[in-house]
Amino acid sequence: MKRLSAAVALVLLVLVWPLTAAAQEIISSFHSVIEVAKDGTLTVTETIAANVEGSQIRRGIYRDFPLTFIDANGRRSKVDFDLISVERDGEEESYRTETIDGGIRIYTGKADVFLPRGEHTFQITYETSRQIRFFDDHDELYWNVTGTEWVFPIEEATATVTLPEGVKAQALDVFTGGYGATGKDARAVEEGDEIFFATTRRLRPQEGLTIAVKMPKGSIDRPSASQENIWWLRDHLALVIAGAGLVLVALYYGRAWVRVGRDPARGVMVPRWDAPDGISPALVNYIDNKGFSGEGWTALSAAALNLAVKGHVVLEDLKKAIVITATGKGGAEKLPTGEATLMKAIGTAGGKLTIDRANGKKVAAAGSAFRSSMEREHRGKYYRANTAYIVGGVLLSLLAMAALFIFGDLSEESIPLVMVPVFIAFFVSIFAVSFGKSLRRGSSLARRIMSIVVLAFFAFVFLTIFSGVLAAIVFSATGADDLPLLFAVGGIVLVNVLFFFLMGAPTPLGTRMMDGIDGLRQYMTLAEQDRMNLQGAPEMSPRHFETLLPYAVALGVEKPWTETFDRWLLAASAGAAAAAAYHPSWYHGDSFGPGSFGDRIGGFAGSMADTMTSSLPPPPKSSSSGFSTGGGFSGGGGGGGGGGGW
Numbered sequence: 232m233k234r235l236s237a238a239v240a241l242v243l244l245v246l247v248w249p250l251t252a253a254a255q256e257i258i259s260s261f262h263s264v265i266e267v268a269k270d271g272t273l274t275v276t277e278t279i280a281a282n283v284e285g286s287q288i289r290r291g292i293y294r295d296f297p298l299t300f301i302d303a304n305g306r307r308s309k310v311d312f313d314l315i316s317v318e319r320d321g322e323e324e325s326y327r328t329e330t331i332d333g334g335i336r337i338y339t340g341k342a343d344v345f346l347p348r349g350e351h352t353f354q355i356t357y358e359t360s361r362q363i364r365f366f367d368d369h370d371e372l373y374w375n376v377t378g379t380e381w382v383f384p385i386e387e388a389t390a391t392v393t394l395p396e397g398v399k400a401q402a403l404d405v406f407t408g409g410y411g412a413t414g415k416d417a418r419a420v421e422e423g424d425e426i427f428f429a430t431t432r433r434l435r436p437q438e439g440l441t442i443a444v445k446m447p448k449g450s451i452d453r454p455s456a457s458q459e460n461i462w463w464l465r466d467h468l469a470l471v472i473a474g475a476g477l478v479l480v481a482l483y484y485g486r487a488w489v490r491v492g493r494d495p496a497r498g499v500m501v502p503r504w505d506a507p508d509g510i511s512p513a514l515v516n517y518i519d520n521k522g523f524s525g526e527g528w529t530a531l532s533a534a535a536l537n538l539a540v541k542g543h544v545v546l547e548d549l550k551k552a553i554v555i556t557a558t559g560k561g562g563a564e565k566l567p568t569g570e571a572t573l574m575k576a577i578g579t580a581g582g583k584l585t586i587d588r589a590n591g592k593k594v595a596a597a598g599s600a601f602r603s604s605m606e607r608e609h610r611g612k613y614y615r616a617n618t619a620y621i622v623g624g625v626l627l628s629l630l631a632m633a634a635l636f637i638f639g640d641l642s643e644e645s646i647p648l649v650m651v652p653v654f655i656a657f658f659v660s661i662f663a664v665s666f667g668k669s670l671r672r673g674s675s676l677a678r679r680i681m682s683i684v685v686l687a688f689f690a691f692v693f694l695t696i697f698s699g700v701l702a703a704i705v706f707s708a709t710g711a712d713d714l715p716l717l718f719a720v721g722g723i724v725l726v727n728v729l730f731f732f733l734m735g736a737p738t739p740l741g742t743r744m745m746d747g748i749d750g751l752r753q754y755m756t757l758a759e760q761d762r763m764n765l766q767g768a769p770e771m772s773p774r775h776f777e778t779l780l781p782y783a784v785a786l787g788v789e790k791p792w793t794e795t796f797d798r799w800l801l802a803a804s805a806g807a808a809a810a811a812a813y814h815p816s817w818y819h820g821d822s823f824g825p826g827s828f829g830d831r832i833g834g835f836a837g838s839m840a841d842t843m844t845s846s847l848p849p850p851p852k853s854s855s856s857g858f859s860t861g862g863g864f865s866g867g868g869g870g871g872g873g874g875g876g877w
Contacts, residue, residue: 288876291340380873476631507747
């Protein structure tokens with residue numbers, strides 16, 4: 232009985248086995264007919280027989296076809312592609328196409344029509360050109376017949392190639408396997424006017440057949456110079472758009488800078504011991520920095536010191552805090568705008584403004600009111616930022632970048648590559664401008680601009696090449712042809728950031744004031760002997776020192792100015808006794824010792840802005856997520872792609 236059951240089971244297994252094998256969705260045959268025309272156009276008919284079981288193939292198949300090609304010089308080129316017809320089982324079939332990264336996808340069938348199970352034959356016919364490679368000694372058809380991205384196995388892949396009349400192949404070659412493989416599990420024979428290729432084993436998913444046909448030089452008509460120029464323009468459209476955008480943006484900014492951004496000619500700078508037109512220390516800082524430096528806290532510190540020197544307030548240094556106390560004196564004196572606003576803030580605080588973290592909100596409000604009042608009175612009077620011209624340049628740049636992404640036909644791999652120089656150019660530009668600002672103030676404008684441009688250029692070149700290499704490793708999407716595109720895109724950003732800083736220019740009044748401010752700075756930083764040799768210069772005294780100390784803070788030269796006064800005290804007739812006895816009435820803090828005044832009062836005056844900044848309340852925290860991310864070969868040449876079911 233057991234033997235009978237085993238025999239029955241064996242018979243059933245033999246009967247069911249073919250049905251089980253047939254139930255697998257495979258491509259039983261893939262045959263491609265490639266007709267090569269004299270002008271290099273390929274007419275390709277692919278006949279694909281597939282077994283349909285309603286699993287992955289329900290409505291039809293899809294076929295991916297690349298629209299780029301690596302030419303004889305190793306450059307990626309775009310090919311022409313024209314879909315002629317799609318058939319199924321000998322009848323015309325509905326289809327649709329969509330653009331995929333670097334190519335086109337062809338879907339056979341309709342979304343609401345499901346195929347019956349069994350074998351179906353799909354036929355896709357198309358024309359494509361620019362697929363022939365031209366070498367110095369021969370022409371070549373290097374063709375990826377099936378592609379290496381099919382999700383199904385291919386039982387048999389064959390190809391028939393017809394060359395132009397009178398052309399005979401000089402050599403044939405075949406490659407099989409996954410992309411990059413050099414297997415030769417196929418045969419090639421030439422029969423009359425046709426060349427036949429066929430695989431000798433089953434191709435697994437992601438394996439394909441690639442063929443190569445070597446023809447005598449001149450077998451295929453080489454494209455004309457005008458045609459090659461058209462192709463080059465199409466291949467490099469993104470570069471052309473980015474390059475044209477860079478030129479337009481640079482010309483726009485260059486013309487705008489010549490028109491409104493050039494600084495007026497500077498006058499002769501002569502050392503002086505007072506501020507031009509008697510302007511306040513805060514306004515000196517505002518004009519010298521073409522706005523406020525340190526968000527206005529340095530100017531506010533200079534204003535507080537000037538109020539103290541004039542007797543309106545007393546400054547008390549409590550190590551970690553500064554207290555500004557109104558004295559009630561000099562109430563009838565008309566104060567400059569910034570100082571008047573600060574006195575109002577002190578009055579609002581009850582006559583005593585404490586600068587520490589506990590009073591951060593009051594300090595921030597006082598600083599905001601101080602800056603606003605200064606800006607209202609002086610904006611555009613000494614310096615014009617020419618913001619409208621900058622906005623125009625930014626809009627022109629955005630238009631160029633939009634055209635690049637819309638019409639430049641960038642692949643998904645190229646987009647992150649293009650974005651790399653955008654960020655690099657931005658940070659390099661900031662660094663270059665900071666370097667330019669660090670140059671000594673006596674340098675000419677031309678020298679400053681040249682230093683900025685030269686540094687930015689070399690830094691950008693270096694970082695762009697480095698980023699190109701990095702992107703090639705990370706994205707595998709760059710080549711030598713990508714570097715000019717990176718330069719152009721990064722250059723647009725670079726020009727915008729540079730001219731953001733260069734477009735502003737002082738007014739004629741501002742230029743005259745800047746000449747006087749430079750003279751005042753030079754006076755306070757001169758060696759003692761040079762200062763004494765100036766005709767009409769006042770002798771050093773506590774009063775003279777205190778009068779100019781707020782200006783020294785505003786210009787960032789409080790240390791050399793206080794050191795000069797320190798040396799004068801020690802050299803005075805009373806020597807150390809005079810130094811020990813000196814203590815300004817407007818300052819309450821540690822007592823001074825001989826030779827320590829420069830370190831003490833200079834350090835206090837210079838650090839007032841830091842104390843004010845550190846007293847500000849911290850910015851509100853933003854919400855954030857708690858999650859974080861941590862030779863020839865198969866697949867080479869033109870054609871290729873892959874496919875699957877849908």
